[in-house]
Amino acid sequence: MPTVKEAAAELGLGPERVAQLTQRGQLPASKVDGRWIIERSDLRAYKQERESKVSVSKAAAALGLSEITVCVAIREGSLPAKKIDERWLIEPEALEAYKQERQQMKQELQLRATTEEAAADLGLGVFRVIQLAREGTLPARKINGQWLIDREGLEAYKKLRQTPGTNEVGAALGLSADRITDLIRTGRLKASKIGPGRMSHWKIQPSDLKSFKKLRETTAAGPGFELRSQDWINARLAQQATKTPQT
Structure with missing residues (x-):
């Protein structure tokens, strides 16, 4: 069985280092006649572990x-x-x-943008982008302590921000922004809300605005359409749907 000195030569270490390994239990050894002796199998196992x-x-x-x-x-x-x-x-x-x-x-990372890139693309501050990521408005994932924004989600949010809001739609329809908000809340005009809490605002897709304009024309309600109740509108639509054409 190898001694500490022989084991050191085989491992390419100093005898003191091998002695430390035996004392710490990292290299099994036993004392025989006042000398530390290492089993050949233990030395081989330790050597293989190092080399592997x-x-x-x-x-x-x-x-x-x-x-x-x-x-x-x-x-x-x-x-x-x-x-x-x-x-x-x-x-x-x-x-x-x-x-x-x-x-x-x-x-x-190639599919995601940094908060700095997203901020530049959206024309917002980095802190605002982080807020949007935290609240889930912008699809994002935190990797190594850094928010990374999904590029497809970023593009979708960018398009949503570019869609008209209550002011623009109100101007197009000749109504106030408050009236547009009422129409949205009563379900007559579809819209999506973006932004957190009190900072949120409505965005109306062009297709939804087109549907709303068509509804105004179909009901033939005239300028007072926006003041009619939803029940009145539903009844008028039902009446027109059941009306048979004259022959």
């Missing part, structure tokens, strides 16, 4: 990262590793899993 793992420098080269970045990932727990001989060593399987995770994240 990847060093920080090799991991950095495989990932295309700096050694400092790899060490940070290890300390944060995102890259599992074990300290052997005062060195961080990584299982090949763990390294491959981490590599695939980074590739997936890279692909996902």
Whole structure:
């Protein structure tokens, strides 16, 4: 059975370092005649464990990262590793899993915009974009402490912001913005609400505005259409639907 000195020579370590490993229980050993003796099988197992793992420098080269970045990932727990001989060593399987995770994240980042990019695209402040992400108005995901905005959701929100509001629709119909809001709340004019709480406002899609204009013409209610009750409008539509054409 190898002594500490012989084990040190085989492992490429100093005898003092091997003695520390035995004292810490990292390398099983027993004392015989006042000397520490290491079982050949234990020495072989320890050696194989060291050789089967990847060093920080090799991991950095495989990932295309700096050694400092790899060490940070290890300390944060995102890259599992074990300290052997005062060195961080990584299982090949763990390294491959981490590599695939980074590739997936890279692909996902291509589908998302940063808050700065979204703010520039929308003409808003970064803080406002973060608010929209937090409240769910803008589809977003927090990755590594940073909000990333879904690009398709960003484009949809951008189009919604560009649709006319109560002021624009009121001007087109010759009504006040307050009256348009009443029509929306009573369900006669479809609209979408964007923004949080008191800062929210109504947006009307062109197709919904077109349907509303058609309803005004169909009911033949004239200028007083907007003042009619919903029951009156429904009754008028039902009357027209059941009316048979004269022959």
